[in-house]
Amino acid sequence: MGEKKDLSAAEKREIVECFGQGMKTLDISRKLRRDHRTVKRFVADSEHTRVRADKGTMRKVSARQIHRIKRAAAKMPLQSSKQVFEAAGASGVPRTSRCRILQRLAVMHKPSIRPPLTSAHKQKRLQWAQKYMKTNFQTVLFTDECRATLDGPDGWSGGWLVDGHHVPTRLRRHQGGCGVMFWAGIMGRELVGPFRVPEGVKMTSEKYVEFLTDHFLPWYKKKNRAFRNKIIFMHDNAPSHAARNTSASLAAMGIKGGKLMVWPPSSPDLNPIENLWSILKRKIYEGGRQFTSKQQLWKAILTNCKEIQTETVQKLTSSMDARIVKLLSNKEFYVKM
Template sequence: MRPIKGKTTKGGCSTLLSRAPFSSNMVKKRDLSAAEKSEIVQCLGRGKKTDISWKLKRDHRTIKRFVADSENRRVCADKGTLRKISARSMHLIKRAAAKIPIHSSKQIFEAAGGSGVPRTSRCRVLQSLATVHKPSIRPPLTNAHKQKRLHWAEKYMTNFQTVLFTDECRATLNGPDGLSRGWLVDGHPVPTRLRHQQGSGGVMFWAGIMGRELVGPFRVPEGVKMTSAKYVEFLTDHFLPWYRRKNYAFSNKIIFMHDNAPSHAAKNTSASMAAMGIKGEKVIVWPPSSPDLNPIENLWSILKQKIYEGGRQFTSKQQLWEAILTSCKQIQAETVQKLTSSMDARLVKLLSNKGVLC
């Protein structure tokens, strides 16, 4: 027997459901199960608005009632506001967040004995107590490292405006390491990012800062492994011409700084630099495991923000190198001055914190 079509209802459920003859299999009073509700939603989603009651063997009025209730579902009166939470629960959550910092909301709530709380509720509670941060990064310092850093700070508490801070840096085609996140308007397509196969490739370059001046950048040739011999050759080709253009008074007061990379600390490098006139007190003996003391590391952060501004990526190394040169020209002398002037505060903090900066 074919089902008899039901009349049109005010809620628009008319054509959804077919009215079938009632039988013992079509139970009217029993509530719909979760599986039956899911089946109704799927049928409506596929555009099948007829024969639902016949398919489920349920009374058509039960199905109509479910659809009408779904369409006229009451909006929660306190939507958008934080539901009341006891003071003790807040205390336990705050204590757990303090004991295990930089953990997920789920881990914090479980530590506070609040498992099973939805993520949205967890985050809304934590927003009133804390903010999201990344762990601060510092080198793995032993007690011996800290002592050497303290001795270094006491020895070089001097005028750092005469120090040339140098280092190498690498920039990649795909962009800086780490997750790239940001807000996106609803309905707009998600932008894509390039991902080169077998690594993205990049450009290695060398630069220095002194007072208000940015020296370089100078590009390291492609495929060159920076051994002591190559490092000396690089300084001879790029640093030495800049150094010899300065007057005698400048050359007499400059102090050269580079870290303890093998190519920098090699005896051949020291002998070659001595032949250039940079030796003895004109070279800073850098403490081990101390990249955080070098202000040029902050310059790299500023530079990469400019290079990759707006999520920019590059398709060739030459294009990337041109962006590096352009970004370096945009760095103001005041920015460089601020970095080199920060050394006094760094040393004071290093001494007061007994060998650490953070």
């Protein structure tokens, strides 16, 4: 009754059956005429998760092919698993196996969205950074318009679901069910606004000036002379902003010369208020929330803006020095914050 290397499938089944009936391992070994240590080892191993002998290896793909797959994935970013494997000369591998192999070699990502930057854009961005690198950005009022829809941006409603639970239903409307346009600004620790743009208003230069006169100007006039003397007004190069009529109207308000920041084209990445929109929309659409009316959406915007901490605003406006340093040292000229 010597010890053998392993048990046969029939012997294993019989051991499990006898052990389930309450027999001791010594009695089972006598019944099967096998070494007691062999039976005890099988029972002990069956109580724990068995570890594959080939753990860490891919039986369908050789090590050389895996090296080629990794090289192909590096040369062909954001391609499908089929395209990567075909480029590596490993076609015919099932999709599940391809994904399992790539999970060990790479990470799934979506392409990052960036504004198109020409050579002229890059040059103007560098000139802007050099001009304002010594500016105290706590005196700059960063402004912009934002649009929020009733259903929220695509892809914000996904999440994990426990097996057996029904997938919640979401309304689907044309153009996201319309939405609300609003304007706001951030300066130092302060959030100015938001102020809602009236329904159906096309933001021409005349309407933009009228909007600033109704909303920005009252806030500006409440500040003391020292504040008004040091403030720098920033807005981007939208047609309504860059129009001569707008510049002349701002000059009449006292926003002219060095008090009006010259903004480089195609540079939303340099404006910290863009990060504020992301923070706000995450709060508005938390949990895949949808809205049934524009008034309900606007109420949510106002409520969540009030909940944004002054420290959050301060962190955004304080990031400008880091943005300029990254712009001056970034060979791709794009700043990600």
